Amino acid sequence: MSRFWSPLVHQLTPYVPGEQPKIPNLIKLNTNESPYGPSPKVFEAIRQAADDTLRLYPDPQAQDLKQVLADYTGLPADHIFVGNGSDEVLAIAYQALLKQDKPLLFPDISYSFYPVYCQMYQVDYEQIPLDKNFNINLADYQRPNGGIIFPNPNAPTGIALPLNNIKQLLDNNPDTVVLVDEAYVDFGAESAVALVKDYPNLLVTQTLSKSWALAGLRVGFAVGQPALIEALIRVKDSFNSYPLDRLALVGAAAAIQDQDYFKATCSKIITSRESLTADLTALGFEVLPSSANFVFVSHPQHEGAWLAQKLREKALLVRHFNQPRIANFLRITLGTKEQNQLLVQALKGILS
Numbered sequence: 379m380s381r382f383w384s385p386l387v388h389q390l391t392p393y394v395p396g397e398q399p400k401i402p403n404l405i406k407l408n409t410n411e412s413p414y415g416p417s418p419k420v421f422e423a424i425r426q427a428a429d430d431t432l433r434l435y436p437d438p439q440a441q442d443l444k445q446v447l448a449d450y451t452g453l454p455a456d457h458i459f460v461g462n463g464s465d466e467v468l469a470i471a472y473q474a475l476l477k478q479d480k481p482l483l484f485p486d487i488s489y490s491f492y493p494v495y496c497q498m499y500q501v502d503y504e505q506i507p508l509d510k511n512f513n514i515n516l517a518d519y520q521r522p523n524g525g526i527i528f529p530n531p532n533a534p535t536g537i538a539l540p541l542n543n544i545k546q547l548l549d550n551n552p553d554t555v556v557l558v559d560e561a562y563v564d565f566g567a568e569s570a571v572a573l574v575k576d577y578p579n580l581l582v583t584q585t586l587s588k589s590w591a592l593a594g595l596r597v598g599f600a601v602g603q604p605a606l607i608e609a610l611i612r613v614k615d616s617f618n619s620y621p622l623d624r625l626a627l628v629g630a631a632a633a634i635q636d637q638d639y640f641k642a643t644c645s646k647i648i649t650s651r652e653s654l655t656a657d658l659t660a661l662g663f664e665v666l667p668s669s670a671n672f673v674f675v676s677h678p679q680h681e682g683a684w685l686a687q688k689l690r691e692k693a694l695l696v697r698h699f700n701q702p703r704i705a706n707f708l709r710i711t712l713g714t715k716e717q718n719q720l721l722v723q724a725l726k727g728i729l730s
């Protein structure tokens with residue numbers, strides 16, 4: 379604390395990201411990174427761009443990358459916004475669209491960055507409890523609001539909301555922005571990007587950090603009708619003209635253009651989710667139905683925090699949230715087949 383701080387800073391409780399510890403031979407299943415590297419085309423593109431042109435600023439409009447994303451989503455480039463990770467895109471969306479007189483609504487169990495942005499941008503909010511099976515109940519969102527945000531699939535539960543339900547939510551809330559955070563959509567949920575052309579109040583965000591294996595490059599994007607995108611651009615250009623550097627711009631474009639590699643790695647992860655779910659169920663765990671690159675599990679006889687600690691002693695890092703309703707759960711990122719097997723072996727030892 380210091381008397382030099384702006385008043386707001388005294389009130390901030392910043393988001394705490396999952397650890398990146400330097401433990402030798404660590405198996406890192408705590409932050410939903412991809413266990414596979416990015417497409418080799420990404421390295422090629424970044425190597426080529428690492429030359430004298432780095433003395434020049436990058437394209438402030440990121441036109442080439444936006445065009446690649448336009449082709450990918452099947453929408454015109456004026457429907458695309460890019461940022462330094464989707465966390466930045468979300469932060470900009472809070473300022474540009476979600477700060478209204480009425481409260482922002484989001485699930486009680488959800489991405490823990492959402493209330494942090496509310497503090498930062500002084501957005502009033504209400505957390506709507508998920509039902510007892512951790513599903514979103516649409517009727518609970520039938521109340522005055524200044525916007526709605528939720529991840530789909532939800533984090534940390536992994537549970538997906540069907541596209542029909544999202545459509546219904548949009549129909550029920552035509553006067554406020556519904557932001558669908560699709561950080562994990564490529565692992566098995568239906569994307570709301572398909573609804574963008576029909577709904578002027580829909581903004582969808584995605585990231586290259588998970589399914590594209592590029593958490594280190596920091597690239598995220600939003601898809602929405604041009605009026606929403608313009609609001610984001612206005613805020614971004616009042617804040618930072620160059621959020622994406624030259625290497626990130628070309629690396630991200632190369633990743634998106636390598637669809638074969640992308641589809642192959644996503645399907646490997648989806649397959650491993652099925653076998654890990656079966657193995658953990660056999661060990662007595664309850665595994666929520668996941669459409670993401672992680673599983674959210676609890677054991678009837680053992681506390682989540684204790685299990686996480688025991689795994690850590692074996693250099694296996696998983697995520698535990700010390701929060702109401704989910705304190706007994708572990709969120710386990712899907713690793714390679716070998717890593718998942720090591721996890722199952724370790725848990726067998728701990729449980730016996």
Ligand SMILES: *Cc1c(COP(=O)(O)O)cnc(C)c1O
Pocket residue numbers: 462463464465466489529533559561584585586587593597598
């Ligand atoms: C990981 C994640 C993000 C942000 O990812 P970036 O690395 O900032 O692109 C956003 N929302 C959810 C729900 C996430 O899990």
